[in-house]
Amino acid sequence: MNAPRTLCELLEISVESYRNPRMLNSKIGGQWKPFSSDHVFETIKYVALGLNSLGIGPGDHVALFADSSAYWTMADLAIVHTGAADIPIYVTQALNQLEFILKDSGAKGIFVGSRKLYERARDAIAGSDCRFIVCMSEGRFADDAVTWDEVVEKGRKAESESPAKFDQLRRSVKEEDLATVIYTSGTTGEPKGVMLSHRNLVSNAVDCASLFVFHPTEDVVLSYLPPSHVFERMMLYLYVYVGDCVYYAESIEALPQNLLEVRPHRMTTVPRMLEKAFEKAQHVVESLPWYKRSVFKWAIDLALKFDTEKKMSLGYRLKRVVASRLVYKNLREAFGGRVDYIISGGAALRQDLARIFCAAGVTVLQGYGLTETSPVISVNRLDRNRIGSVGPLIPNVCAKISGDGEILVDGPNVMSGYYRNAAATSATFNGSWFKTGDIGYLDKDGFLFVTDRKKDLLKTSGGKFIAPQEIESLLAHSLYVDKAIVVGDQRKFASALIFPNMDALRGFAGKNRIAYASPAELITKPEIKSLYDGIVEGVNKQLSHWETIKKYAILDDELTIEADYLTPTLKMKRRNVESRYKNIIEEFYKE
Numbered sequence: 001m002n003a004p005r006t007l008c009e010l011l012e013i014s015v016e017s018y019r020n021p022r023m024l025n026s027k028i029g030g031q032w033k034p035f036s037s038d039h040v041f042e043t044i045k046y047v048a049l050g051l052n053s054l055g056i057g058p059g060d061h062v063a064l065f066a067d068s069s070a071y072w073t074m075a076d077l078a079i080v081h082t083g084a085a086d087i088p089i090y091v092t093q094a095l096n097q098l099e100f101i102l103k104d105s106g107a108k109g110i111f112v113g114s115r116k117l118y119e120r121a122r123d124a125i126a127g128s129d130c131r132f133i134v135c136m137s138e139g140r141f142a143d144d145a146v147t148w149d150e151v152v153e154k155g156r157k158a159e160s161e162s163p164a165k166f167d168q169l170r171r172s173v174k175e176e177d178l179a180t181v182i183y184t185s186g187t188t189g190e191p192k193g194v195m196l197s198h199r200n201l202v203s204n205a206v207d208c209a210s211l212f213v214f215h216p217t218e219d220v221v222l223s224y225l226p227p228s229h230v231f232e233r234m235m236l237y238l239y240v241y242v243g244d245c246v247y248y249a250e251s252i253e254a255l256p257q258n259l260l261e262v263r264p265h266r267m268t269t270v271p272r273m274l275e276k277a278f279e280k281a282q283h284v285v286e287s288l289p290w291y292k293r294s295v296f297k298w299a300i301d302l303a304l305k306f307d308t309e310k311k312m313s314l315g316y317r318l319k320r321v322v323a324s325r326l327v328y329k330n331l332r333e334a335f336g337g338r339v340d341y342i343i344s345g346g347a348a349l350r351q352d353l354a355r356i357f358c359a360a361g362v363t364v365l366q367g368y369g370l371t372e373t374s375p376v377i378s379v380n381r382l383d384r385n386r387i388g389s390v391g392p393l394i395p396n397v398c399a400k401i402s403g404d405g406e407i408l409v410d411g412p413n414v415m416s417g418y419y420r421n422a423a424a425t426s427a428t429f430n431g432s433w434f435k436t437g438d439i440g441y442l443d444k445d446g447f448l449f450v451t452d453r454k455k456d457l458l459k460t461s462g463g464k465f466i467a468p469q470e471i472e473s474l475l476a477h478s479l480y481v482d483k484a485i486v487v488g489d490q491r492k493f494a495s496a497l498i499f500p501n502m503d504a505l506r507g508f509a510g511k512n513r514i515a516y517a518s519p520a521e522l523i524t525k526p527e528i529k530s531l532y533d534g535i536v537e538g539v540n541k542q543l544s545h546w547e548t549i550k551k552y553a554i555l556d557d558e559l560t561i562e563a564d565y566l567t568p569t570l571k572m573k574r575r576n577v578e579s580r581y582k583n584i585i586e587e588f589y590k591e
Contacts, residue, residue, distance in 0.1 A: 005175040006198040015041045018243035020217045024070035025247040045166050046155030047078035053154045058083030065089045066113025075111045081170050085178040088228035090568035092561045101183045102128035115141035175199040193419030194371045203412040204374040205238040207395045216243025222264040224249035230375045263336035270346040282479050299327035303359035308385040328360035354387045374413040378448045389447035407440045408433040458489040464546040474539045479504045493550040495588040520556040551588045
């Protein structure tokens with residue numbers, strides 16, 4: 001198979017090579033509906049021609065504001081087949097950011113997934129340059145819009161009038177052409193539009209695919225991350241390229257059931273999903289008899305000793321067989337029972353969770369990348385999986401560590417720059433080397449380790465550096481901590497804001513007969529204070545003296561995307577969180 005250079009070639013190669021009867025699959029009316037590769041190709045052709053008849057061509061931008069589905073992927077590929085670039089927008093994007101993205105990108109049209117999403121974005125669309133709206137479902141939910149079927153019909157008519165038009169459009173697309181502008185999550189300031197070419201995305205998909213073995217038309221994958229996220233977007237291209245059968249989860253809430261229905265061979269995830277899966281298991285075990293809790297604890301303690309790179313002793317292997325039958329099989333079954341591996345990205349994965357899942361037979365491979373690198377820079381492999389690392393570099397990508405510890409990257413996956421933002425582009429490059437903003441190192445075997453975000457490092461007033469993410473991860477090891485944020489930049493010591501896992505905390509209260517009228521009252525109880533004192537003390541024992549948490553606060557609150565405390569990819573907006581709790585933080589440092 002010749003390597004494709006554009007997304008148009010990638011699709012063509014897949015369709016001709018596999019004739020996959022289940023290329024894309026979405027749940028419609030309660031039933032999984034398969035879309036064959038021939039059907040997908042034909043639909044993309046007609047939607048592309050329909051868009052072209054609406055005035056979309058090379059150099060134009062079209063926005064995509066919809067939930068994940070087969071239709072999202074077909075709309076995406078139809079847009080790029082016209083020579084235009086698409087502008088994916090998270091359905092959870094804050095309204096002010098949505099408005100900014102539409103205006104900044106100059107999108108000439110927009111695909112909208114549902115009436116509910118249209119109502120949310122109506123004013124932002126009205127204030128943009130969008131000349132048309134495509135309703136992707138529910139018929140026509142906007143008077144001045146066209147439906148999906150109408151766009152397809154326009155495409156059919158265009159083909160009848162000019163049979164060679166589609167081939168002319170797709171053949172004119174070049175690898176250096178812009179395929180998408182993805183606006184970064186914006187943990188600080190306004191989002192920046194990352195310009196990614198066909199070469200950027202296709203090279204990343206092809207290079208990552210070369211690291212694994214696939215079984216075309218047989219392997220099943222479940223996609224649940226939003227395709228607006230570049231990680232999932234690139235993986236969808238990879239799935240198409242290798243002939244996988246892609247199933248789109250209905251929603252985050254439906255994911256546990258979809259896993260049982262689809263029984264995927266692999267999937268991609270962010271660490272939070274793995275954390276929640278394990279927290280759910282812990283929560284269930286808390287209500288079981290003491291002897292079952294003891295067996296669970298024994299199995300987890302055994303898993304924490306698992307090493308993916310060493311042959312474990314015969315005694316350990318025998319114990320693992322017993323643990324598998326008693327405990328681990330339940331974890332495997334929760335993921336459908338036939339997962340070969342899960343690739344985790346988007347944030348750091350806790351090492352304890354990696355060991356637990358790998359020991360249980362749900363192999364987790366951590367990778368690393370950024371929107372600006374299309375996104376994958378490195379990833380662990382089935383035969384080279386070093387827990388704690390983000391794996392060796394992928395083929396054709398180079399990395400080096402700068403004098404101050406920052407990871408610099410070069411390769412065909414690196415963006416051309418930020419859209420209409422020359423200053424930001426210039427600031428993030430050192431020659432051809434992209435400055436990731438992450439601190440890390442390469443070990444002697446070529447495994448990359450990421451230790452923190454450069455901008456997140458704290459420096460105490462005594463001149464000591466603290467990496468907050470590592471401490472926050474240790475705090476989050478506890479079932480009773482949902483999230484934590486460590487503060488203390490230019491202060492005498494480090495402190496923490498702790499956001500409890502309220503479900504687990506309510507279970508603790510019930511088990512210990514703690515009476516309370518509200519969550520706000522519960523977190524003030526002496527027994528709860530004692531619980532979190534123990535958690536913080538346990539973490540402090542693992543830290544150097546200057547890193548230890550001297551003061552903390554338990555907060556009756558939840559960090560959400562809607563409140564603008566988390567990005568759509570669930571990264572914490574530290575500046576916003578610290579601003580929200582400024583008074584509490586100031587109390588930590590009063591003399």
